[in-house]
Amino acid sequence: MRLFNSLSRKIEEFHPLDPSQTRIYSCGPTVYNDAHIGNLRAYVFTDTLRRTLNWKGRAVQHVINITDVGHMTSDQDEGEDKMELASQKMARDIWQIADHFTRAFKNDLLRLNILRPTLWSTATDHIHDMIAFARVLERAGATYELESGLYFDTTRVPDYGILSLTPQEGQTEGARVERVEGKRNPSDFAIWRKSSATAQRQMEWWSPWGPGAPGWHLECSVMSMKYLGTRFDIHTGGIDHREIHHCNEIAQNQAYTQQSHSGANWWMHNNFLIDRTGKMSKSKGEFLTLSSLVARGIHPLAFRLFALSTHYRSELEFSIDTLAGQLIRLKRLVGAVSALRRKVEPAAWMRVPAEIGFSSGASFSWPRSILERDLPAAGQTLLDHFERELIEDLMIPRALPLLDETLNHATLPPEAKLRILASMDLVLGLKLLTLQRSDLSLRPERAELSVTEVETLMTQRQQARRAKDFATADQVRNRLNAAGVELMDGQEPAWEWRPILE
RNA sequence: GGCCGGGUGGCGAAGUGGUCCAACGCAGAGGUCUGCAAAACCUUCAUUCGUGGGUUCAAAUCCCACCCCGGCCUCCA
Structure with missing residues (x-):
């Protein structure tokens, strides 16, 4: 298997350090x-990477971190931090803020059918690990102390910035954030940020450098090493x-x-993921969430497919129309799979797609062996x-x-097609075999009719149609269409919600 | 300002020298089915790859210039 490595900016043959387990750390939110x-x-x-490794027979030890320590807010209000700011806005304790949004995040991942990592690791559970780590850096002479905190001297390590390809001379200190007085090099960064004498933070800890909070970069070094060792296989994150x-x-x-190393x-x-106005940015205020899409009647897995x-290395241009597409x-795929299922007797292998959700990093060798047993040659080719x-x-x-090639294949029997699709879906995670078309029709929050009201109107229309009273039948249909309901006479389901796209 | 990346059909997006003179999805067009409509299915849909030069037997793919877009420059996936 070959993977692009940002260190070399090349695609390289991947070999894990430990053949029995691939160790991955993903920067979390x-x-x-x-x-x-x-x-x-x-x-x-990240999920696709992990599922692909699993599919290729590799077990993974996957850690995703949760950054629940606030860092600086923005260019404008230096000194405030995002967690503190949110706390003030929502009039809630900062720990409640962290807890609330951690749950929301995990729920989003669940809705996207993202397999849970082997381990969630939370920054505030590792403050003392960070202090210990920082002290080692200090003893190694890699740091220096200023009024505002403990800083890392980036000239103390070889090849600082090899990942970025950006020459240090080209960096403009303070291009976006206010400069810190006394820093030896523009690229030096905070290991520990001391609380200011005047304002106590809600989240702060006592440290050898006084009360304060760890620098943002520290947690990832500390937690990745703690759980994956000083050498591990893959570290992922956004390109920023x-x-x-x-x-x-x-x-x-x-x-x-x-x-x-x-x-x-x-x-x-x-x-x-970008939109016309630039990258989606939390700090710019307005942004789309998974819940806001669901509120419009767009299923989370449509976003996954999108x-x-x-x-993954290309920019993706966001458009609500493409998402609706x-x-x-996805509806067509799921519908086609359902049609195949009706031609096939229930079988033991059908349990596999639902049971994969229990995985915390195991190889997919076993489920694949069940799904792919004795496939016809044409199936193996696919x-x-x-x-x-x-x-x-x-x-x-x-x-x-x-997926389409499998579904449309001229000679493969339905059962073989289903097992092939199930195996592919172990990687894609679209729930192709467990979802019904009706599961993908979500009622937009703003829909004017309730499900019961729709059902009542549907019954009225069917009665009118049976009585050949087409004027009434059409009238009801128009009413439903106007309310965002699509009719599909004689189909199962017989109607669906139309997502709101404006 | 410095550095990095990108501009492919109406939209999203594969493809980075010939076996693809441009996959796939959505939309559109025609058809089958249907009381009608929708759904589903079938067929169709870029002589062209930001613009202008150049290299080559051969370029969307390499080189040069220009235009436009995105990212990073210590909050960000």
């Missing part, structure tokens, strides 16, 4: 707000982390281990092709058409 759909793209990517956050993490790792063999970054339709596509796309840096956009 800061939980001061709902995740926007751009954030969520990162976890669809490539230039700063991950460079700083690497610097910390190097200073801590006294080695030039970055810590992870592979650094992988997903590109942004995210899968583009290679993916919902249609899966071979599927695999060729996966192992070339996760070419999911090229793998997706194989």
